Amino acid sequence: MNSLALPRLALTAGEPAGVGPELLVRLAATPLAANFIAITDRGLLERAAARCGLSVQLIEDDGSQDRRPGELRIRHIPLAVEEIPGHPDPRNARHVLATLTEAADGCTSGRYAAVVTAPLQKSSINDAGVAFTGHTEFFAGHSHAEVVMMLASPELRIALATTHLPLQAVPAAIQAASLERTLRIVHSELSAKFGFAEPRIAVLGLNPHAGENGHLGREEIETIFPVMEKLRREGMRLSGPLPADTAFVPAQRQHYDAVLAMYHDQALPVLKSEAFDRTVNITLGLPFIRTSVDHGTALDLAGTGKADPSSLIAAATLALELATRHAMLPPSTSSAGRQAPTSPATP
Structure with a gap:
């Protein structure tokens, strides 16, 4: 796969101790015609790939618009502490919020054509002393949008x-x-x-x-x-x-x-x-495209390498379709x- 026209889709891994990191590396192994930029910790994805038995090439994001299956570009945002699968640590809450901020800012500035989010653990962020109700509310507040x-x-x-x-x-x-x-x-x-x-x-x-x-x-x-x-x-x-x-x-x-x-x-x-495994969460009203899985962090599956990536693949596929249509429209049309x-x- 080699094209200069592949939409750049930002991916957030959500809760580091959940299934999100494993879903991201499984998505990278698909032939979906999009350039994926994972906004998270490099080591987190390396460990997730090892647990899934996948060989994923992690590349520092340089703004490129091409990708081969198995490649995943990284926008490195470090964890506060290394994750323990199945056991969220509130010390990583700031990391999670930083990934969402980078995704929103990048979509607003045009670095990314859309953002696709993996599930996060709201309780862990609240346990860190941060008032947080979810992805939808975070992006709405960040964009000053009604959604x-x-x-x-x-x-x-x-x-x-x-x-x-x-x-x-x-x-x-x-x-x-x-x-x-x-x-x-x-x-x-x-x-x-x-x-x-x-x-x-x-x-x-x-x-x-x-x-x-x-x-x-x-x-x-x-x-x-x-x-x-x-x-x-x-x-x-x-x-x-x-x-x-x-x-x-x-x-x-x-x-x-x-x-x-x-x-x-x-x-x-x-x-x-x-259609549980094909359902996508979409936030309407934002100034950018945001899709998400429609399931939680599945802490009981985290670390096993057995989490089903179908919902994340569906979310990325829809984000790609919406971004492709948007790119084809003339300005102000x-x-x-x-x-x-x-x-x-x-x-």
């Missing part, structure tokens, strides 16, 4: 109106202003990043049967439907509010390009039961009107 979490498989895209909230807190969080903002971001990104000329979005209700005309809850009548009507008048193609228990049957899926769910467990079990990428596929 939306989307998870996508080859068959389905699901955005979330609320993310990691206790179920009892969800109804109060479904507010007209935030719901409108979320729908605007999803609509804009489906056009700009995924290439849908007129995105079709299915909006789920909050309550069973989407409230049953107010008999099972009034959030649909008082909040969700009025926001949808306002945006429909602006030309958005919105379906719903739909009952969540029937929104994913095949006859419904053909009518939308993405779903907006009201809370985390309303729709994600459908996605993960169908939206991608609206183009075809959606093949992965995730159009439902």
